[in-house]
Amino acid sequence: MTTTRLLASALALSLFLGGTHAMAQDWPDLPTGIKNGISARIGKTILVGLGTAGQSIYALDLDDLAAGWRERADFVGAPTNGAASVASEGKLYVFGGNGKATPDAVSPVIHDTAYVYDLAADSWSQLDTKTPVGLSGARAMASSDGRLLFAGGYNKPLFDQYLLDVSTTDAKAEPDKYAALVQGYMNQPPEFYQWNDLLLSYDPANNTWADLGENPFPPNCDAAYVDLGSDRFLLLNGEIKPGLRTDVVKTISLAGGTAHWSEGPRLPAPANAGTQEGVAGAYAGRIGDTVLLAGGANFPGARERSEAGAWFAHEGLTKTWRNEVYALSGGQWAEIGVLPEGMGYGASFTLEDGVLLVGGEDGTGAARPDVRLMQWDGATLSFAD
Numbered sequence: 447m448t449t450t451r452l453l454a455s456a457l458a459l460s461l462f463l464g465g466t467h468a469m470a471q472d473w474p475d476l477p478t479g480i481k482n483g484i485s486a487r488i489g490k491t492i493l494v495g496l497g498t499a500g501q502s503i504y505a506l507d508l509d510d511l512a513a514g515w516r517e518r519a520d521f522v523g524a525p526t527n528g529a530a531s532v533a534s535e536g537k538l539y540v541f542g543g544n545g546k547a548t549p550d551a552v553s554p555v556i557h558d559t560a561y562v563y564d565l566a567a568d569s570w571s572q573l574d575t576k577t578p579v580g581l582s583g584a585r586a587m588a589s590s591d592g593r594l595l596f597a598g599g600y601n602k603p604l605f606d607q608y609l610l611d612v613s614t615t616d617a618k619a620e621p622d623k624y625a626a627l628v629q630g631y632m633n634q635p636p637e638f639y640q641w642n643d644l645l646l647s648y649d650p651a652n653n654t655w656a657d658l659g660e661n662p663f664p665p666n667c668d669a670a671y672v673d674l675g676s677d678r679f680l681l682l683n684g685e686i687k688p689g690l691r692t693d694v695v696k697t698i699s700l701a702g703g704t705a706h707w708s709e710g711p712r713l714p715a716p717a718n719a720g721t722q723e724g725v726a727g728a729y730a731g732r733i734g735d736t737v738l739l740a741g742g743a744n745f746p747g748a749r750e751r752s753e754a755g756a757w758f759a760h761e762g763l764t765k766t767w768r769n770e771v772y773a774l775s776g777g778q779w780a781e782i783g784v785l786p787e788g789m790g791y792g793a794s795f796t797l798e799d800g801v802l803l804v805g806g807e808d809g810t811g812a813a814r815p816d817v818r819l820m821q822w823d824g825a826t827l828s829f830a831d
Contacts, residue, residue: 474514479813480805484531485793486538488565494793494804498813500525522570523561532586538563542581553613556580556602578655579642583667587679593649598667599642633758636687641665645705658705670730682739683724689760690752691724691744714779716770723749727791731801737774738801742790743767767809783827
């Protein structure tokens with residue numbers, strides 16, 4: 447395993463620096479850095495946008511990479527971060543997220559709006575519905591019968607109030623009051639935040655919402671996601687409260703109109719650390735029957751603090767953007783190599799020959815335009831720019 451990791455790391459670094467890749471880029475970079483945005487694949491077109499791209503959205507034709515990313519019609523809603531997005535029947539749906547409802551708003555809010563983008567018509571429209579819960583940080587999935595499913599998401603009333611409180615308190619003029627607000631919100635156990643613990647469904651054909659029962663696991667946000675096919679969906683890690691991650695891996699299976707949840711093998715501890723904190727905002731996809739999970743971010747030391755009852759677990763800790771890459775095969779995880787650098791909160795797509803990593807955030811917090819294909823043949827991890 448150590449030899450494989452060293453070879454994969456060396457190859458990844460050389461590709462990233464361009465030392466052994468003299469040809470022109472096969473995978474065009476985004477026109478701008480994008481993190482905390484939305485993404486979806488419709489046929490041979492992949493779509494990425496919003497987040498740090500504002501109201502912009504870009505499309506890449508997988509059959510015409512030389513044409514690069516083309517800007518499509520601007521989003522017609524308020525700029526949003528962390529929205530839940532999913533493609534179904536040739537359309538892209540965007541729900542919730544967070545940001546200011548109007549440019550002059552006092553504070554951001556969790557949006558409760560929903561929009562649909564028609565790729566063929568290159569047009570957006572707002573849906574005549576409101577999300578029943580806050581869907582910022584939620585994971586959206588498309589079932590085979592046309593329903594859209596949602597797991598996780600922030601509690602809108604609670605988070606809106608917190609955002610208003612901290613936005614209207616001058617941290618310099620009233621440091622004690624500001625610190626008390628932050629401590630009062632952050633120093634709480636996961637159940638305090640009342641994140642969405644239902645598997646929600648939205649039927650675009652009838653414009654109706656329903657739920658498929660409770661999530662038996664602690665609800666979380668910013669989980670990585672892989673569609674396993676046949677109405678089976680894999681949710682990987684995420685955070686269970688602000689600053690605290692989980693290493694739990696869950697599978698949702700739909701059968702006979704019922705959702706069944708099960709827990710899979712958890713991520714092993716990284717090779718250079720004794721504890722697996724779990725990651726939020728990771729990239730994920732699959733190559734054949736092998737699931738790959740890469741990057742994301744966490745706060746090393748937060749898990750140990752939380753287990754000791756210190757619920758502001760990430761206070762004073764350093765947020766770390768991970769570079770580890772893991773493979774799940776035969777029911778077991780293995781660390782198979784590293785990304786060229788630690789990154790997360792971008793988009794990932796399962797393609798025929800690998801997992802495409804698009805944009806994201808680096809260790810400085812900067813939004814990146816990078817696009818690279820991650821490939822794994824069972825022995826060697828490699829990246830193509």
